[in-house]
Amino acid sequence: MSAAEALAPAPPAARPRSRAWRRFRRHRLALFGAAAIVVMVIAAAAGPWLIPFDPLHIDLRHRFQPPAGGGHLFGTDQLGRDLLIRLLMAGRISLTIGFAAMTVSTAFGTVVGITAGYYGGALRIALMRFVDAVLCFPQIFLLLVLAAFIQPSIATLTLIIGATSWMEVARVVEGQVRSLRERDFILAAETLGASGRYVMFRELLPNAIGPIIVAATLTVARAILMEAYVSFLGYGIQPPMASWGNMLNNAQEYLASAPWLAIFPGAAITLAVASFNFVGDGLRDALDARLDLH
Amino acid sequence: MTAGAPLVEVTGLRQWFRVGGGFFGRQDTVRAVEDVSFAIARGEVLGLVGESGSGKSTLGRAVVRMSVPTAGTIRFEGRDITRLGRRALRPIRPRMQFIFQDPFASLNPRMTVRQIVGAPLAIQRPELDPAARAGRVAEALQTVELSPAHLDRYPHEFSGGQRQRIGIARALIMEPRFLVADEPVSALDVSIQAQILNLLIAVRQKLGLTMLFISHDLAVVGHLCDRVAVMYLGRIVEIAPTRALFRCLRHPYSQALFSAAPVADPTLRRPRILLTGDLPSPLAPPSGCAFRSRCRHALPACATAVPPLREAAPGHAVRCIRDDVALGPPG
Amino acid sequence: MAQEPLLEVSHLSVTFATENGPLPAVRDVSFRLSAGETLALVGESGSGKSVASLALMRLVPPAPRVSLGGSAHFCAADGSRHDLLALAPDAMRRLRGNEISMIFQEPMTSLNPVHRIGEQIAEAIIFHQGASHRAALARAGELLEKVGIPDAHRRLSAFPHHLSGGMRQRVMIAMALACTPRVLIADEPTTALDVTVQAQILELLKELQHANGMAVVFITHNLGVVAEIADRVMVMYAGLIVEEGAMVPVMTRPRMPYTRGLLHSVPRIDPETLGSAPLTAIPGTVPDPLHLPPGCAFAPRCAHAEPACAAAPPPLEPAGEGRLVRCRRWRALAEAPA
Numbered sequence: 031m032s033a034a035e036a037l038a039p040a041p042p043a044a045r046p047r048s049r050a051w052r053r054f055r056r057h058r059l060a061l062f063g064a065a066a067i068v069v070m071v072i073a074a075a076a077g078p079w080l081i082p083f084d085p086l087h088i089d090l091r092h093r094f095q096p097p098a099g100g101g102h103l104f105g106t107d108q109l110g111r112d113l114l115i116r117l118l119m120a121g122r123i124s125l126t127i128g129f130a131a132m133t134v135s136t137a138f139g140t141v142v143g144i145t146a147g148y149y150g151g152a153l154r155i156a157l158m159r160f161v162d163a164v165l166c167f168p169q170i171f172l173l174l175v176l177a178a179f180i181q182p183s184i185a186t187l188t189l190i191i192g193a194t195s196w197m198e199v200a201r202v203v204e205g206q207v208r209s210l211r212e213r214d215f216i217l218a219a220e221t222l223g224a225s226g227r228y229v230m231f232r233e234l235l236p237n238a239i240g241p242i243i244v245a246a247t248l249t250v251a252r253a254i255l256m257e258a259y260v261s262f263l264g265y266g267i268q269p270p271m272a273s274w275g276n277m278l279n280n281a282q283e284y285l286a287s288a289p290w291l292a293i294f295p296g297a298a299i300t301l302a303v304a305s306f307n308f309v310g311d312g313l314r315d316a317l318d319a320r321l322d323l324h
Numbered sequence: 325m326t327a328g329a330p331l332v333e334v335t336g337l338r339q340w341f342r343v344g345g346g347f348f349g350r351q352d353t354v355r356a357v358e359d360v361s362f363a364i365a366r367g368e369v370l371g372l373v374g375e376s377g378s379g380k381s382t383l384g385r386a387v388v389r390m391s392v393p394t395a396g397t398i399r400f401e402g403r404d405i406t407r408l409g410r411r412a413l414r415p416i417r418p419r420m421q422f423i424f425q426d427p428f429a430s431l432n433p434r435m436t437v438r439q440i441v442g443a444p445l446a447i448q449r450p451e452l453d454p455a456a457r458a459g460r461v462a463e464a465l466q467t468v469e470l471s472p473a474h475l476d477r478y479p480h481e482f483s484g485g486q487r488q489r490i491g492i493a494r495a496l497i498m499e500p501r502f503l504v505a506d507e508p509v510s511a512l513d514v515s516i517q518a519q520i521l522n523l524l525i526a527v528r529q530k531l532g533l534t535m536l537f538i539s540h541d542l543a544v545v546g547h548l549c550d551r552v553a554v555m556y557l558g559r560i561v562e563i564a565p566t567r568a569l570f571r572c573l574r575h576p577y578s579q580a581l582f583s584a585a586p587v588a589d590p591t592l593r594r595p596r597i598l599l600t601g602d603l604p605s606p607l608a609p610p611s612g613c614a615f616r617s618r619c620r621h622a623l624p625a626c627a628t629a630v631p632p633l634r635e636a637a638p639g640h641a642v643r644c645i646r647d648d649v650a651l652g653p654p655g
Numbered sequence: 656m657a658q659e660p661l662l663e664v665s666h667l668s669v670t671f672a673t674e675n676g677p678l679p680a681v682r683d684v685s686f687r688l689s690a691g692e693t694l695a696l697v698g699e700s701g702s703g704k705s706v707a708s709l710a711l712m713r714l715v716p717p718a719p720r721v722s723l724g725g726s727a728h729f730c731a732a733d734g735s736r737h738d739l740l741a742l743a744p745d746a747m748r749r750l751r752g753n754e755i756s757m758i759f760q761e762p763m764t765s766l767n768p769v770h771r772i773g774e775q776i777a778e779a780i781i782f783h784q785g786a787s788h789r790a791a792l793a794r795a796g797e798l799l800e801k802v803g804i805p806d807a808h809r810r811l812s813a814f815p816h817h818l819s820g821g822m823r824q825r826v827m828i829a830m831a832l833a834c835t836p837r838v839l840i841a842d843e844p845t846t847a848l849d850v851t852v853q854a855q856i857l858e859l860l861k862e863l864q865h866a867n868g869m870a871v872v873f874i875t876h877n878l879g880v881v882a883e884i885a886d887r888v889m890v891m892y893a894g895l896i897v898e899e900g901a902m903v904p905v906m907t908r909p910r911m912p913y914t915r916g917l918l919h920s921v922p923r924i925d926p927e928t929l930g931s932a933p934l935t936a937i938p939g940t941v942p943d944p945l946h947l948p949p950g951c952a953f954a955p956r957c958a959h960a961e962p963a964c965a966a967a968p969p970p971l972e973p974a975g976e977g978r979l980v981r982c983r984r985w986r987a988l989a990e991a992p993a
Contacts, residue, residue, distance in 0.1 A: 219432075519936040598854055
């Protein structure tokens with residue numbers, strides 16, 4: 031039988047990755063969101079070096095400069111500090127907390143979800159009931175209570191936000207793993223004598239990566255929003271350090287006289303949160319594993 | 325252990341599953357496999373035939389300990405493996421392997437052929453250096469007649485037959501003694517089925533494999549197996565050497581199954597035994613002989629007790645109280 | 656003179672528009688179907704057998720995703736003739752499920768899980784025949800009885816998931832027969848079923864066909880089923896008809912090497928020769944429809960191929976006994992032993 035020769039390489043089918051990219055590209059808003067995120071990250075990272083102002087420099091002679099006034103593109107605040115540089119510095123903090131909290135919550139949620147989904151039984155029930163219990167607390171109160179007891183800093187805020195936003199990932203991963211758990215390729219690994227760790231992280235995790243990425247992206251958006259809430263209420267990043275949330279807090283008093291103080295940080299939060307949500311939606315469609323079958 | 329001892333010996337095996345339950349549902353027990361005993365000699369291929377719901381796949385999976393049997397014993401190479409835990413099974417696993425029915429579900433879609441076929445080595449022999457591993461992967465691919473050009477491709481780039489070859493390469497790379505093949509060709513196109521069957525016959529001879537071959541197709545089982553067991557509702561109803569079975573079918577269910585299989589030769593017309601009704605629910609099988617509700621030879625006595633598996637001829641056992649219903653070969 | 660065919664398909668072609676270019680799924684398929692006849696359409700996955708039947712039912716996606724070519728003239732009960740491929744969607748809807756019906760491999764996906772089966776059958780009767788709800792339900796009960804469902808009138812209020820696979824296929828058949836169609840297209844109706852249940856369903860189809868005189872297009876990959884049910888056979892490969900003729904000659908003296916290969920790759924149950932010889936497998940796999948070979952599509956897998964086979968596609972030519980064969984070498988092969 032000449033099967034070997036006849037088994038010429040299969041038709042060049044597109045790899046899953048390139049097909050996912052093709053689907054993502056069709057999603058206009060997601061492309062816009064991705065571009066906006068890139069611009070924001072670059073601006074926050076490099077922008078402060080390009081602007082000839084100190085974010086903490088108080089200049090009482092130039093208080094409340096309106097945008098484009100006196101060389102200040104976005105104007106100045108009640109202490110005469112340049113708003114653009116403060117916005118960019120605040121962006122560094124908000125984006126850092128957003129990404130760091132996402133990393134913490136995704137890692138923790140993934141481990142909880144994969145453990146619950148793989149082992150099942152009593153362990154699953156215990157872990158998932160714990161997830162439900164944490165979900166029962168209103169997140170914002172939990173956040174405020176924790177923030178009230180802990181000295182606020184970037185690291186502690188990251189941990190606090192991470193600790194209150196891992197449940198979504200845990201649920202998504204648990205569901206995905208549970209549906210894959212009885213698949214033949216997992217049984218095949220078991221009949222090869224694979225350890226639980228091997229099956230969880232080598233076999234199951236790569237198949238759950240799509241939903242994890244989607245949930246992670248949405249978590250960034252939520253973490254940025256959470257940071258803004260907490261800082262707005264005064265429990266987060268403390269002045270004079272700037273964050274989008276405490277800049278809004280600061281702007282409250284001058285809403286009528288200097289509206290730009292509220293408009294720019296507000297717009298920044300909206301843009302960041304919306305962008306991450308758009309990208310999350312785009313990824314959800316692009317990485318939908320069902321579309322990859324056949 | 326003597327040379328004549330069977331490689332695999334199953335005694336009184338039961339595999340039950342609980343279904344339903346939860347908050348409001350009633351919990352029931354499905355007796356998927358009920359009191360099954362057989363032995364497979366070294367180098368022998370035992371066929372397991374039955375329709376959906378017969379428990380043949382459950383049995384095949386239990387034998388290689390993919391599940392924890394409810395009762396009974398499984399001996400492999402003389403050792404009782406019925407209750408062994410994951411760790412204790414680990415060194416035994418490479419010697420008993422499994423081939424899955426669905427070549428689409430049995431390969432991890434996120435792994436390349438190299439990773440899939442190499443997985444047994446990664447799991448069992450992590451100390452092996454990459455060159456030695458690559459060599460064995462290439463060798464396994466050669467055994468299943470796949471080109472090494474395929475190594476870095478993903479499963480979705482292959483046809484069903486090629487995927488099944490990848491699954492067979494994975495099962496063979498550790499050089500197992502015992503192979504359970506669960507309907508390995510039923511998901512494939514007709515022209516590809518013969519390729520895979522021929523491949524299985526070739527590797528069986530090359531490696532001296534002992535096999536449990538599960539199929540719903542009597543012709544395929546007849547072609548490949550030395551002995552055949554017919555299952556109905558969790559029990560073996562007839563077991564015999566292949567030729568003896570096809571010469572003389574003794575159980576009414578085997579006869580019906582045999583006569584229902586369509587034959588691609590219009591000049592051969594067999595009398596057809598049409599079964600009436602459906603397979604009874606495995607949750608509430610009929611009392612006594614489970615087949616009696618559809619059996620044209622049933623007697624009142626069939627309802628009283630499960631008939632024992634009795635030897636009707638040398639090596640030919642049948643679970644039926646009547647010995648006057650044997651059916652000769654077709655045509 | 657033979658009677659006028661119920662269905663006359665000429666030069667049917669179905670081409671899908673894909674990201675990688677046009678994909679010809681069915682190429683130049685022509686056949687005639689007469690009343691009471693069973694035509695088996697045989698082929699493997701990708702042969703185009705299912706697509707051809709879906710195109711006749713106009714159940715393929717509309718242009719520009721799919722382009723249809725050729726014609727399919729159907730002779731309706733009132734004597735009018737319609738080209739199924741050119742008919743307006745409305746007119747097609749009136750024919751479909753009424754004069755031409757179809758049953759599928761997986762009955763569960765064709766039945767709506769949230770409606771009782773009686774209602775689902777009745778719906779078709781009400782739509783096509785304008786019967787009252789009550790009369791339609793009564794007729795549904797009769798139909799279920801006719802397809803051998805025990806306790807039929809009580810089962811009218813059952814949901815699809817209450818039934819076994821075989822029973823669901825019977826319900827599908829009852830639905831397809833609700834308006835006594837002239838043509839039934841059955842797409843692998845027994846493939847998902849156990850052999851004992853398959854035997855029951857084949858028997859049922861034969862009985863119903865005998866009673867109604869309807870024509871059946873039976874799509875299958877199972878040659879045993881073909882021998883069981885067909886009057887004529889049409890073998891498809893890579894979208895083309897490669898052999899067509901009356902069932903017995905095609906199955907006993909196949910001319911096309913592909914048909915021959917299919918027949919030889921199925922093991923036979925014969926206690927005397929059991930397992931003694933390896934099966935003669937067809938090497939390789941079906942060609943990629945996007946990159947079809949220039950000559951005979953089967954040539955790369957054919958043991959009898961000559962250089963000429965790979966150069967240009969062979970024509971479908973008559974080979975005696977009313978048979979058509981698409982093979983350059985059929986004469987030479989007809990003389991050689993099978």
